[in-house]
Amino acid sequence: KQEVTQIPAALSVPEGENLVLNCSFTDSAIYNLQWFRQDPGKGLTSLLLIQSSQREQTSGRLNASLDKSSGRSTLYIAASQPGDSATYLCAVRFRGGSARQLTFGSGTQLTVLP
Amino acid sequence: NAGVMQNPRHLVRRRGQEARLRCSPMKGHSHVYWYRQLPEEGLKFMVYLQKENIIDESGMPKERFSAEFPKEGPSILRIQQVVRGDSAAYFCASSPVGAGGYTFGSGTRLTVV
Numbered sequence: 001k002q003e004v005t006q007i008p009a010a011l012s013v014p015e016g017e018n019l020v021l022n023c024s025f026t027d028s029a030i031y032n033l034q035w036f037r038q039d040p041g042k043g044l045t046s047l048l049l050i051q052s053s054q055r056e057q058t059s060g061r062l063n064a065s066l067d068k069s070s071g072r073s074t075l076y077i078a079a080s081q082p083g084d085s086a087t088y089l090c091a092v093r094f095r096g097g098s099a100r101q102l103t104f105g106s107g108t109q110l111t112v113l114p
Numbered sequence: 115n116a117g118v119m120q121n122p123r124h125l126v127r128r129r130g131q132e133a134r135l136r137c138s139p140m141k142g143h144s145h146v147y148w149y150r151q152l153p154e155e156g157l158k159f160m161v162y163l164q165k166e167n168i169i170d171e172s173g174m175p176k177e178r179f180s181a182e183f184p185k186e187g188p189s190i191l192r193i194q195q196v197v198r199g200d201s202a203a204y205f206c207a208s209s210p211v212g213a214g215g216y217t218f219g220s221g222t223r224l225t226v227v
Contacts, residue, residue: 034215042220043205044157049215089157091216100145100209101159101170102216 002027002094006105013080014113021075021108023090028068031093034102035064035075038087047088048075080112116141119188120206120219127196127226135191135222139208146189147216148181151203163189196226 003026013019023033032051036044048057048064050073056065063076077084087109091102119138127133139146148160159173163183174181178196183189193200203223207216 032215036218041223044207044218046215046217091157100162101147101173102149102157102207103159104149104157106156 002092002096002103004090004092004103004105006088006090006108008108009106010109010111012111012113015080015082017080017112018076018078019080019110021077021088021090021110023073023075023105025071025073025092025094025103027094027096028071029095030068031095033064033066033073033093034091035062035073036089036091038089038107040087044089077110080110082112082114084112085110118143118206118208118217118219120222122222123220125222125224127224129197129226130195133193133196133200133224135193135204135206135224136188137191137206137208137219138188139206140217143208143210143217145209145211146183147207147209148189148191149205149207151205151221153202157205160191193224196224198226200224201226 005024007022030052034049035047038044050057050066061078066073087107089107090105118140121136146163149157151157161174161181162170178194180192203221205221207218209216
């Protein structure tokens, strides 16, 4: 079964810290992996998209890595700010099946304390 | 580019009524997806559509739920005879042809009273 797991479920850090969010997936046959941010009661904002042929993507203070062979991705947030507080979702587009749907992890709820 | 547009943002229905949720994909995107997020749960795939075709409805409940993406106009997710358990946030996403990423709408929050 193709599954996506995110740990930890919740994380609280003081402002300014660098932090890492983890995502693991059960099948290395993927098209891509996408990190999203969801604020309470809001929609999903795409942060980074990593294609299966790529190892990492960067946008501002965010860096996402992908290791297909081990079924892992990490989202690194540098110099965290209170405005980074949100739920971060990892989603994988697996090969096979309809090959178009995304499979989501349950998310990591991040709180950055001022 | 207005992104993925969903309406209404909030919808309240009494048990037994019908709910219609609308989604206009991002300009240039030909693939539309519907996902449901139940309270305190993750997002679950429901259905994948292209214009006038349902490609994958493996995540749709077998009864009361239907989806369409007509040649003209938005995609519609229709829930007949709503029950309290249908209360959730329903998100629409679209993607381009190929291996591009998804863009999500802001969602419709359905409350069944």
